[in-house]
Every structure is written in C-alpha cells, then in structure tokens.
Amino acid sequence: MNAPGVGCGIVFMRDGHILLLQRKKSPEIGAWGIPGGKIDFLETAEQAIRREAFEETGLEAGSIRQLGISEQLFHDERQHWFGILFLAETFSGQMQLLEPDKHGGIDWFPLDNLPATLTLPTIHALELIRQEA
Template sequence: MTKPVEAGCGAAIVDAEGRLLLIQRLRQPEAGAWGLPGGKIDFGERAEDTARREIQEELGIVIEITGLACIAETIDAGDGRHWVAPVYAARIVSGAPEVMEPEKHGGWGWFALDALPGPLTSPVRDWLKAQGLAGV
C-alpha cells in the first residue's frame, strides 16, 4: 500500500537587514532542526491562506506574501511521510514574533544567511538552493 503525499507550506521571511526568520521544531518531521514557519494545508484551504494562518498561530505575526520562492520536499525525515510544500517569500506587516505554541517550537530567531543555526530543515535547504545560496 502506498502512502499519500502530504501538502504543507511555509514562508521565508527576510527582514530589512537580510536576516531569515527561523523557528526550532520540537516535533517530527525534523524534530530539533531550525525551519521556516508554516504548516499542513487543510483540505479546501489555499496554500497562501494556510501560510498566513499558520504563521499567525505559530508566531503571532501577520505576514504579506510577496511571491513564490520555491517548492520544498521533505521525504521521510523522521515521520515516514513525503511532504511537498510551496515556500513563499513574505514580510511581516504587523506584530512581533513570539513562540505561541511552546509544545511545538523551542524558539525562534532572526539569522544572518552566513550564520544560520543547525541543523536546518530540508525546506530551508531547498530555499537556500533556490536563492543560489546552497554553499552558505
């Protein structure tokens, strides 16, 4: 029996100083790694709407999506699933990030692209590659 592919989404939020907003995952897939905020797409919900909703739930911020940055894939990274996720470019329009779901996230931070924490989730690595920054 084959397993279905799951759909998620996330956003690469970069501030005026060129730093990337990352959150530390506490749950699978990729527990312990630093990743982009976002989450699972619910049936009938547009991916862009999911990204806005999930990021407000996770970090208490309102974002504006400015474009599609890349498509990320996470294949069996600890949860036995295959995730496909659009990653949007976005900016904060209101609020200040804070961990709203401490059971899911160990922390958050703004990170210079040449000083990213580790380990990074596969969507972050896919985003870096799409930006031509795979060697950062």
C-alpha cells in the same frame, strides 16, 4: 502517512536575517526551520501560509510571492511531503513563540551564521533565494 502530505512554508527576512523556529516534533526534531505547516482541505496555499505564519510567530504576512516547491522524504518516519514555499515581501506584527508545544525557540539568524541543523524546506527556500540573487 500513506500518501504525500501537502504543506507550505514562508521566509521572513529582515536586515539580512531570516526568522527560524526550532522543531520539537517529527520530522526533523531539533532542526531550525521557516514557519509553515499543513494545508487544510479546501484551503488555498496562500490562506494556509498566512494562517500558519500568524499562528506560529504572531507575524502577519503582507505582500507574499511563491518561491517554489520543496519535496521531503522521511523514510524512517514514513512521511512524504510537498511544500509550497513563499517569501514575505512585507509583514507586520511582533515576533512571538506562540506554539511552545511544537517549537523550542524562535529567533532571527544572519544568513552567514545559520544554525547547524536546518529543515529541508528551509534549505530548499534558501537555495531558491540564492538562485534569484
């Protein structure tokens, strides 16, 4: 990647738990993170996050709002990303692992007992949520 990429991520919360997926691909292989992905050309960030969330988890975001921005620099992989972060205020559907080639697991984690390794967008989203509290 020679120029920054633009992506998006979304936080799904339920009963004090956050939905996370374990990455199988670079960058951040093995880390747990919020659903998300690349924004396609001529696709709005909101369209992209609704698509990515459904493709990855089977959940359909209802009311969503922007949390902020996450910037990630991965020097070893020569990747640079800007991500627009969202919070799903409502959602429906049944959680499923729909992309096993990209993700090694999916689960709800209590906010006080998160996996040891989190993706940068997830860390940034959690910081933004804590600032609002």
